[in-house]
Amino acid sequence: MVERSVHVINKNGLHARPAAEIVKAAAKFRSDITIVRDDLEVNGKSIMGVMMLAAEYGSELLLRADGADEQDAVTAIAKLIESKFGES
Amino acid sequence: MDRTLIGIPASPGIVVGPVHLLRWEVPDVATRILADDSIPGEIDRFRSAVDRAKDRLAGVRDRAAAHAGPEEAAIFDVQISILEDEDLALQVESYIRQNLAAEKAFDVVLIEWRQRFAHHASPMMRERVGDLTDVHIRVLSILLGLADHDPVDVPKGSKAILVTHDLTPSLTVQLDREAIAAIATDAGTRTAHVAILARSLGLPAVVGLRDATIRLTEGEHAVLDGSTGTLVINPTEAEVNVFRHRAEREARDEAELRLHASAEPVTTDGVRITLRANVDLPEESVPAANSGAEGVGLMRTEFLVVGRTAMPDEEEQYRAYRRVVEAFGGKPVVIRTYDIGGDKLPLGGYPHEPNPFLGWRAIRMCLDESDLFKVQLRALLRAGMHGDVRIMLPLVVTVDEVRQSRRLLDEAASELSERGVAFRSGLPLGVMVETPAAAMIADTLAREVAFFSIGTNDLVQYTLAVDRGNVNLAARFTPLHPAVLRLVKRTVEVGHAAGLEVAVCGEMASQPVMAFALIGLGVRQLSVAPRAVPLVKHIVRGISVGLATEAADAALHADNAADAERQLAGRLRAAFGDASFLGDGLLGS
Numbered sequence: 296m297v298e299r300s301v302h303v304i305n306k307n308g309l310h311a312r313p314a315a316e317i318v319k320a321a322a323k324f325r326s327d328i329t330i331v332r333d334d335l336e337v338n339g340k341s342i343m344g345v346m347m348l349a350a351e352y353g354s355e356l357l358l359r360a361d362g363a364d365e366q367d368a369v370t371a372i373a374k375l376i377e378s379k380f381g382e383s
Numbered sequence: 384m385d386r387t388l389i390g391i392p393a394s395p396g397i398v399v400g401p402v403h404l405l406r407w408e409v410p411d412v413a414t415r416i417l418a419d420d421s422i423p424g425e426i427d428r429f430r431s432a433v434d435r436a437k438d439r440l441a442g443v444r445d446r447a448a449a450h451a452g453p454e455e456a457a458i459f460d461v462q463i464s465i466l467e468d469e470d471l472a473l474q475v476e477s478y479i480r481q482n483l484a485a486e487k488a489f490d491v492v493l494i495e496w497r498q499r500f501a502h503h504a505s506p507m508m509r510e511r512v513g514d515l516t517d518v519h520i521r522v523l524s525i526l527l528g529l530a531d532h533d534p535v536d537v538p539k540g541s542k543a544i545l546v547t548h549d550l551t552p553s554l555t556v557q558l559d560r561e562a563i564a565a566i567a568t569d570a571g572t573r574t575a576h577v578a579i580l581a582r583s584l585g586l587p588a589v590v591g592l593r594d595a596t597i598r599l600t601e602g603e604h605a606v607l608d609g610s611t612g613t614l615v616i617n618p619t620e621a622e623v624n625v626f627r628h629r630a631e632r633e634a635r636d637e638a639e640l641r642l643h644a645s646a647e648p649v650t651t652d653g654v655r656i657t658l659r660a661n662v663d664l665p666e667e668s669v670p671a672a673n674s675g676a677e678g679v680g681l682m683r684t685e686f687l688v689v690g691r692t693a694m695p696d697e698e699e700q701y702r703a704y705r706r707v708v709e710a711f712g713g714k715p716v717v718i719r720t721y722d723i724g725g726d727k728l729p730l731g732g733y734p735h736e737p738n739p740f741l742g743w744r745a746i747r748m749c750l751d752e753s754d755l756f757k758v759q760l761r762a763l764l765r766a767g768m769h770g771d772v773r774i775m776l777p778l779v780v781t782v783d784e785v786r787q788s789r790r791l792l793d794e795a796a797s798e799l800s801e802r803g804v805a806f807r808s809g810l811p812l813g814v815m816v817e818t819p820a821a822a823m824i825a826d827t828l829a830r831e832v833a834f835f836s837i838g839t840n841d842l843v844q845y846t847l848a849v850d851r852g853n854v855n856l857a858a859r860f861t862p863l864h865p866a867v868l869r870l871v872k873r874t875v876e877v878g879h880a881a882g883l884e885v886a887v888c889g890e891m892a893s894q895p896v897m898a899f900a901l902i903g904l905g906v907r908q909l910s911v912a913p914r915a916v917p918l919v920k921h922i923v924r925g926i927s928v929g930l931a932t933e934a935a936d937a938a939l940h941a942d943n944a945a946d947a948e949r950q951l952a953g954r955l956r957a958a959f960g961d962a963s964f965l966g967d968g969l970l971g972s
Contacts, residue, residue, distance in 0.1 A: 306754070307693050310507055311514065312457055315464035322467075341470040342461075343496060349505035382693065 297365040300357050301372075305379035308351035311342075313380040318342045320375050326362025328372070339372065388592050390567070391857060392612035393578035396587030397630035398544060398565035399623055402616075403537050404601040405547040405554065409516065410523050415484035426476055429485040432525040437466050439521070443533055447557055454695065458514065465518050471496075486526040493519040506735060530601060537562035544607050544614075546595050550577040560584060565607040567595050567614050570854070580663065581609075582890070582912045589614055591854045640917035644675035648920045652927040656902065658920055659715070659910040661888060665703045668710035671913040675920060678714035680836065680910020681775070681888035682707055684759070685723055694755060700762035708770035715771045717836065717888070717910075719815065720759055720788075721749055722777040740850065745778035750787050760795035767807030775813050775836055780820040785831050788812065815888075817841035822870040829881035836910075837874055839889025839897075843867050861944030862891045868904060868939050868947065875905040886910055895922050896948060899955050902928060903935025926958050 303309060309317070321328045321339040328339030332354060337344030339358070350356060356376070360368040417425055444459035465471070471492065478488035493515065500512045524530070537543045542564035547554065549570040564586070571577045571590030581588035587609030599605065599616060606615045606626045610633065615622055648656045659680030660671040671679065687695045687703065695703075708716050724736065724744035736742040749756035766772050776788055789812060799806045811833035816822055818841070825835065843862045844851045851860055861867075871887070878885035886908035891897045893915030899922060901909060911919050934954040938947035 308507065310693065311461040311511055312693055315461050318464055318467070338470055341468045342464040343468050343470060346508060346511060347499075347503075349503065349508050351505075351507070382696070 296359065296361045297369045298357060298359045299369045299373055300355055301376050303350045303352055303354050303356065303376060305382045306352050307382060308354070309345060309348060309376075311346060313376075314342050314345040316375060316380055317345050317372060320371055321368065324360070324362070324364045324368035324371070326360040326365045326368045328368055329359040329361075331357040331359065386616045386618075388595055388598065388614040388616070390589040390592035390595070390612045390614065391571070391578075391854075392608075392610055393571070393590040394566075394581035394586060394588040395610040395633070396565070396585075397609070397626050397633065398542065398587050398607045399618075399626065400542040400544050400564055400604070400607075402599050402601060402603045402605050403541075403543040403545050403563070404596060404599055405545060406596055407517075407520060407547065407554070409520055410527060410529060412486050412490040412523065412527070414487050417479070417482045417484055419482070422480055422482070425479050425485050428526070429475060429479060429489065430472075432485065432522055433466050433472070435525050436518070436521045437463055439533065440466070443557060446559070454693075454699075457693075461511075462514050462518050462521075465514060466522070486523055489522055489526065490519075493522075509735070533557065544605055546599050546605075548596050550580070558584075560586065565609065566590075567592055567607055569593055569595055571852075582914065584667075585914050591857065593854070637917070640921050643921055643924065644917050646920065646924060648923040650902070650923055650926055650928050650931075652929055654902075654907070654928045656923045657886075657908040658916055658923070659717075659886070659888075659908065660913045660916055661890070661910050662707060662913070665706040667913065668707040672710045672712075674913040674916040676910075676913060676916050678711055678771070679707060679716040679718075680886050680908065681838075682716060682718045684719060684721055688721065688723055694758070697758050697762045697765075700759060701765045704762060704766035704772070705769050708766050708772055711770060713770050715773055717773045717775050717813070717834075717886075718763060718766075719775045719777055720756070720763075721745065724748065740844065746776050746784050746788065747778065750784060750791075753791055756788075757791055757795045757798070760792050761799055761806075764792070764796055764799060764806035764808070764810065765804060767810050768805050772807070773811040773813060773834065775815055775834075777815045777838070778817060778841075779814040779828070780818050782824065782827050782831055785812070785814060785828065789831075813883075815841075816874050818845045819870060822874045825874045825877040826881070829877055829883055832883070834884040834886070835874055835878045836886045836888045837871055837906075839867075839871075839887060839891040842870060842889070843891075846870060862889075862897060863900065863938060863944040863947040863951070865939055865941055865943070865947060868900065868935070871901070871906070872904045872935075872939065879905065884908060893919060895919075896951050896955055898922050899926060899931055900935055900938060900947075900951050902926065903931030903933070903938070903951075905932075926955070930954055930958060 318340055330337055330339045332348045332350055337347055358369050358372055440459050440463050444456045448456035474492045475488045478491060479485055497512055497515045500508050500515060503509055539561040541562055544565045544567055545563045546567045549568055566581050566586055566588040568577055568590045569592050578590050587607055589607055589609055589612045603617055606618045648658050657677055659678045660674060660676035661681040662668055662671050662679050663683050664686050687700060704718060722745045724739045724742055763772060763774055796808050813832050813834035814828055815838045816835050817838035839862055840851055843860060846867050847864055849856050849859045875885045887901050887906050888910040892901055892909045893911035898919050909919060934951045937950040941947035941950055
């Protein structure tokens with residue numbers, strides 16, 4: 296199992312479009328992927344779950360992956376969140 | 384059965400065509416219990432319904448991208464991702480394994496999810512309920528074998544009348560003008576977003592029909608008359624001929640008016656009036672420039688935000704503004720900064736308000752969210768390189784709002800300098816006079832701004848305390864109320880005394896009797912929908928300022944709006960005779 300914490304740094308937060316991008320990225324990995332915010336844990340491959348996080352600008356998330364490609368999965372999703380999803 | 388429905392005339396023109404009924408609501412689902420051996424087949428049926436819904440959404444997305452743009456189409460990508468959600472599939476399939484039919488299983492899961500979103504503390508989440516509802520309707524319609532109703536499915540050239548409850552942003556981006564020839568809605572008023580959009584697209588529309596979606600069925604023929612607000616279902620041949628005849632007459636009138644498009648808008652006593660166009664979308668700028676308008680009196684910027692999933696960046700805004708400015712080649716283009724409330728922002732994080740028209744919106748929101756506002760200001764400063772850009776602030780009630788905006792404009796300029804990006808400094812900064820407060824302190828404001836522009840719709844709403852979106856109050860929304868006329872007159876006098884340009888940019892100015900009244904009150908600059916420019920020009924050329932002033936003086940002291948209208952209409956008819964373009968009820972509502 297691999298864990299990594301990451302901050303939401305795009306101004307608009309994890310609204311619908313970034314949530315869709317995270318899920319799309321997560322779906323490429325075989326590992327189970329969980330995203331945790333405070334005491335809410337959601338399935339990183341479920342857009343409904345990721346939107347449920349309601350993660351606004353500045354919030355801290357914990358990414359957790361468990362499986363054959365867990366390291367790559369966590370790195371890829373963290374990179375995506377840190378890329379601000381193309382927002383300026 | 385009454386075959387004629389009467390609504391509110393929202394955009395003129397007559398269309399005879401098939402009804403395209405868009406009943407976009409969640410269907411009722413009966414509970415059906417499966418035998419154990421049909422469970423695997425039911426799971427397959429659910430999966431193929433989801434696949435079909437995804438295919439359709441991909442088609443809708445591509446066509447929306449073609450009609451409206453990639454940002455507008457992004458909403459459908461979100462809906463596709465919802466359908467791909469593995470938790471969704473697992474939950475539905477687990478209900479099916481408990482012998483529930485696919486449609487009921489899906490219905491139960493979606494109702495649960497929608498409630499969780501609807502009651503979420505974050506507005507960002509509550510805004511997504513619309514997407515969930517869209518997905519809910521789409522998949523259930525497939526599972527229940529109901530008709531698909533996407534407006535993009537209407538074949539090109541069918542000239543259909545789109546009948547729907549209200550035109551939501553996700554429907555608006557799908558509008559294909561080659562397929563849809565007219566719009567009829569249950570909800571809305573003359574000044575609702577759907578009406579303004581229809582007028583700017585030149586689509587005939589009737590709104591406020593209350594129950595048209597219940598009384599019409601798909602494929603029926605109907606006649607829609609946007610000038611009188613009528614919708615006749617399955618008309619007889621004789622009725623169609625009456626409407627055709629009227630449509631021909633209207634077309635003749637319009638063609639005749641267009642002949643005057645290049646004529647100068649000068650009154651019979653030699654006073655020059657400036658006529659500009661209101662523009663809602665960058666795509667409208669070329670037809671607007673061809674209408675004979677001498678610039679843009681109001682460019683709304685809400686299209687950049689409404690129905691979108693993220694705020695537009697500086698570059699996208701700059702390109703949109705530049706497109707309009709270049710279409711008008713050096714003529715003035717007045718661009719209004721965001722006139723929206725927090726509930727329209729894709730950002731989320733803001734509470735829904737019980738009273739949004741009196742709430743945190745327009746300049747108030749922009750000043751509090753100064754980073755967001757500065758993105759818009761930087762884009763405007765850059766667009767200033769390509770023509771005569773003027774910046775207009777909405778909903779101003781105090782001079783402090785002007786001062787703060789000017790400070791932010793200076794900051795935006797220095798940020799651009801630091802980046803080494805070209806821009807024009809010193810763009811004229813003006814205010815929209817649309818509250819009684821702004822009209823009353825016009826003298827104070829006049830010392831700090833470059834121009835006034837009176838927004839009649841909101842001035843009427845705030846002066847008379849009448850919600851312009853409320854169907855039940857439509858008759859009380861009276862722009863000719865003497866209180867409104869007096870505020871306009873005061874603003875014009877104070878503005879002119881200070882040497883400022885004073886324009887009127889509300890939709891009202893496009894109605895003959897209002898244009899007449901405004902000129903009588905001293906207004907010399909009008910901005911109307913592009914389609915209305917030739918008509919207003921014709922009015923201007925047929926009246927004298929002397930007559931208009933006399934009429935306006937009488938209207939200022941009338942007992943009420945109806946009396947004021949009689950004072951104005953009588954004199955206007957005297958000037959024009961019974962010209963058909965004046966319409967029956969001159970105000971058209």
